[in-house]
Amino acid sequence: MSTTELAPGANLAALRKERGLSQAQLARKANISVSLLSKIEVGDRTLTPAVAAAVGKPMGLTMAEVMGRAGVAQDAEEQLSALRSAIRDYDLPGGQEVHEGQIGAALETAGRYRDRVDVTRLLAMLPRLLRDATVHAHTANTVEAWMALGEVYSTVYWLAARHRWMDMAELAVTRQRWAAEQKPNPLAVAIAARDRAGTYLNFGDIERGLMVVDRAMADAQAHLSGQERDIAVCILNLRGMTLAGRLTDKREAKREAQRHIESARNANVGIGHDMDVHGLTVGPQNTFTHELATNVDLGRPHDALALTDDLAAALDGLPPTRVAPTYINTARAQLDVGDRDGALESLGIAFDVAPQMARIHPMGREVFRVVSSLHRRSNAELTRLSKLSGIAL
Template sequence: MTTSRKPDDTPGGRIAALRSARRMTQTDLARAASVSLSMIRKLERGVRKPSDNVLDAIAAALNVDPSRLLNGADRRDGRVHDTIPLLRKAIATCDFPDDGPVRPLPQLQAAVDEAVRWRLEAQYVRLSHALPDLLAELIRGLQTMPGLAPLLVAGYRAADAAAFKYGYLDLSARLIDLMRGTSALTDDPLLAASTGYVRTEIFFATSTYHAGLRALELEIDLLPEGGGEDFQRLGVLGSLHMRAAVIAARGGQTEAALSHLGEARRLGGRVAEGIYYGTAFGPDSVRIHEVSVAVSLGDPHLGLALDLAKTWTPPAVMPAERRSGFFIELARAQLWAGMRDAAFESLRAARRIAPQHTREHRWVREDVETLLRLHRAGSEPLIGFADWLGVT
């Protein structure tokens, strides 16, 4: 007996599903992507597979990362890896930039804003392909337009997101150094503090949690809360406390973790959920980090994470990377609590929200390997998930 494939099992099926979800006809999509109607029809029927250029055009028309249109068999993580030499080349010219055009400030601002949005939504394919040229242009422009420094810092941070997630830790460290040096060209202490937040990646990657905590606490000391309702300052300061809580918990410093979490919670109560100097912060972000701290501290704190998940999930308006991170952390807590089915469902939720972030997360791979060992009988969904991750 022949079984039909699910609609999302092929690129064409995923294109059709996303097109329908956006109430677009095939003609609408063809026009928006600047490809022929015949091509759209053949792709959705599975007669043809999209080239990289066509896939990018359709993904842009659907406002998703190209990876959303691919399944495990068609995964193209190599497209991110292929851009790494281009990123290295772009930043190698930071002291001696090449000649070339530089767009007006409003256009550069729009391009950087788009890159930041892709970073927050974990759309690393789109991000990595746009960044080499954008960074090179910002580096050129900085020579004559010092006001571009904040945009270049944001560009470096976007590049770091792809480099760090895909394991290029040397490139990540270099980009963080460039962020710090470029932020020093401004008189903005909040920009400098935001680079301190990102710098913590180095300490997470090397498991030097105590040093990371000291570095964050120094940033906090350099950024007093001040008076009034300077929401940007409160947001940056709150994000530093939030990050400090997690790294303290990873280092087993329970008292420091809970103290910083309490400060983050207090500051989160004073600002609306939003993006502050490139970092999501507010009451909902603090809740997500409560789960992260609980998981890092282990027993007897896991119950807090499990209880929170019974009554709350991150709202859809939050950045995809942060929402998927919540379910990845929750899955680990559920797995440790013996809730294997719930853990797998959380991992699937993380994948639906931000597939690239989920696939590149070390904990996801570890947890799926554990679930495979625990399941005596084969589970087709679990095996399919593992195949998508590349762990089978």
């Protein structure tokens, strides 16, 4: 599995040159302007997910591959191999029986690491947790045990998707769906569909991802009731609005995004306040973070920035895994309106909230590449963020 330390725009330039394509040739094949491609490669414009998907197709690459896979430290390669082995052994439970309380405690620990974006500690514990949850699910054979196993696979998907390890991400969501189907559990099925739609997002296959979301919402509305239905519908709409924001047809994108935004808001009436649901944050605050990000993807940076005049207050109480990406999306919007100093400040907050995200978040790294290029001269904050991200000035 090849990895890159390049920011996405720089990685795109390297991939294009490896294939012997000129900027004009790739731009024509991707149906984008040569000017845009040139600005992206030199660091004057960010490479957005939508453009990454467009330029990836003629090169035979997914959006995730264009953005660049993140690697792990050499001493973590063994842990990654152990995790792959545990995923392969999904129906081969081995080892001593594990009590439900142990699984619950381990899931809480994994949830804390995920919330803090502590991917180093999370990767270290996942192989054992996955094997223990597998044994427990097969032994206990209860709705709760299979739900716990599904939650572990959801966490594996999250970790894999953050690093753009798409082979692992796809396998994780397949196993997650399998676990959800072992006992009747419509909420588990909805969460699995949300994660499966995420793989379509990562691959840049937006239309099919939206199909997965819409089908899952119909199932959730038919088989769930009360707050559980609201939770499932909200979770799926958050994924739906993110997908919609990246549709190529921007008129359709705005229409679809608004449909999912309104549906999520309606579901939030029954949810009330943000809560953790099997490792996922659901509620009005997280809906706000997705609205902001979707507006940026739709090319509406002013609308994104106008959603609140106090971002810190709007995010108060949310975990770093939601706070940091929102500051990164704010930095994207600020960059789009020409506020490079504001973008640098927002990026600094994001990386302070979740330092390990500086090494793995593609848009965070891409915004830093462009901000550092536009500043021309280095300063203390640029130097600090360069060390955090591993991107040379």
